[in-house]
Amino acid sequence: MIQDRIANGKLYSCIGKNFAEAFAWLETVKPEDLTVGRVDIKGDEIFALVQQYTTKELSQGFLETHNNYADIQVVLKGKERMGYCYKEGMTVTQPYSAEKDVEKYEMKECTHLLVPAGNFAVFFPEDVHGPQLAYDKPEEVLKIVLKVKL
Numbered sequence: 001m002i003q004d005r006i007a008n009g010k011l012y013s014c015i016g017k018n019f020a021e022a023f024a025w026l027e028t029v030k031p032e033d034l035t036v037g038r039v040d041i042k043g044d045e046i047f048a049l050v051q052q053y054t055t056k057e058l059s060q061g062f063l064e065t066h067n068n069y070a071d072i073q074v075v076l077k078g079k080e081r082m083g084y085c086y087k088e089g090m091t092v093t094q095p096y097s098a099e100k101d102v103e104k105y106e107m108k109e110c111t112h113l114l115v116p117a118g119n120f121a122v123f124f125p126e127d128v129h130g131p132q133l134a135y136d137k138p139e140e141v142l143k144i145v146l147k148v149k150l
Contacts, residue, residue, distance in 0.1 A: 001084055001121065001122065001123055001124070001127045001129075002121065002122040003113050003115065003119065003120070003121045003122075004119065004120060005118055005119050005120075006026060006074060006118055006119065006120055007118075009023035009026055009027070009120070010023055010024075010027075012122070016150075018042070018045055018046050018148045018149055018150075019070075019072075019148055021041065021042060021046055022041065022046050022072055022146045022148050023072075025041050025046070025048070025146075026072075026074060026144070026146065029076075029144065031076045031077060031142060034050045034076075034142070034144070035050065036050050036051065036052050037049075037050055038050075041146075044149065045148075045149045046146065046147070046148055046149065047146075047147050048144050048145065048146050048147070049144070049145040049147065050142075050143075050144055051141075051142075051143045051144070051145065052140070052141070052142050052143075053132060053140075053141060053143075054138050054139065054140055054141070055078070055080045055081070055132055055133055055134035055135070055138050055139055055141055056132055056133060056134060056138065057133075057134055057138070058081075058083075058107070058133055058134075059107070061083065061107050061130045061132065061133050062093075062104055062105075062107060062130060063083060063085060063090070063104065063105040063106070063107055063108070063110070063128050063129065063130045064102050064103065064104050064105065064128070064129060064130070064131075065087065065102070065103050065105075065123075065125060065126070065127065065128050065129070066101045066102055066103075066123075066125055066147075067096065067098075067101055067103075067125050068101050068125075068149060068150060069101055069147040069148055069149055069150065070122055070123065070124050070125070070147075070148045070150055071121075071122065071123045071129070071145055071146070071147065071148075072120055072121075072122050072144075072145070072146035072148060073115070073120060073121050073122075073123070073129075073131060073143060073144075073145050073146075074119075074120040074143060074144040074145075074146065075115045075116060075117050075118070075119055075120070075141060075142075075143050076117055076118075076142045076143060076144065077117050077140070077141060077142035078116075078117060078139050078140050078141035078142065079114060079115065079116040079117060079135050079139070079141070080115055080131070080132060080133060080134070080135060080141050080143070081112045081113065081114060081115070081133040081134065081135045082112065082113045082115055082121055082129055082130060082131050082133065083107075083110045083111070083112055083113075083128075083129060083130030083131075083133060084110055084111045084112070084113060084121075084123075084127060084128070084129055084130075085105075085108065085110035085111070085128040085129075085130075086126075086128065087126055087127075087128050090105040090106070090108075090128055091105060091106040091108075092104070092105055092106075093105055093106050105128055107130065110128070110130070112133070114135055124150075125150070131145075
């Protein structure tokens with residue numbers, strides 16, 4: 001797991017070519033030009049899911065992992081709390097779906113990150129994460145989830 005500011009994205013290009021391309025694309029993004037939905041960057045190797053929603057209370061949240069992609073979750077407007085747990089000892093509530101590349105887990109107490117606008121968090125396959133959580137109260141968020149094939 002990595003958490004940092006968008007301005008520092010280039011520092012993580014060394015992780016791999018797909019990460020370098022994802023962060024380069026992110027530098028070109030203007031929030032006012034985005035529409036909710038999928039944006040193809042490099043086919044199924046790198047794509048973005050533009051999301052707009054109201055953050056949820058912890059009791060309404062979920063935890064998940066992905067096997068084939070890393071998530072670069074980028075908050076553009078608002079702020080959200082993201083849960084972060086280790087996979088050991090987790091209770092699966094939705095078995096892995098290869099089609100959606102997701103496995104879901106029972107919500108439990110874990111470490112929480114505050115990710116305000118202008119920041120991102122990277123979650124790798126071993127990182128159980130809970131997105132879309134309210135920090136102090138529910139609020140509107142505009143976010144990009146960059147899916148980076150590993």
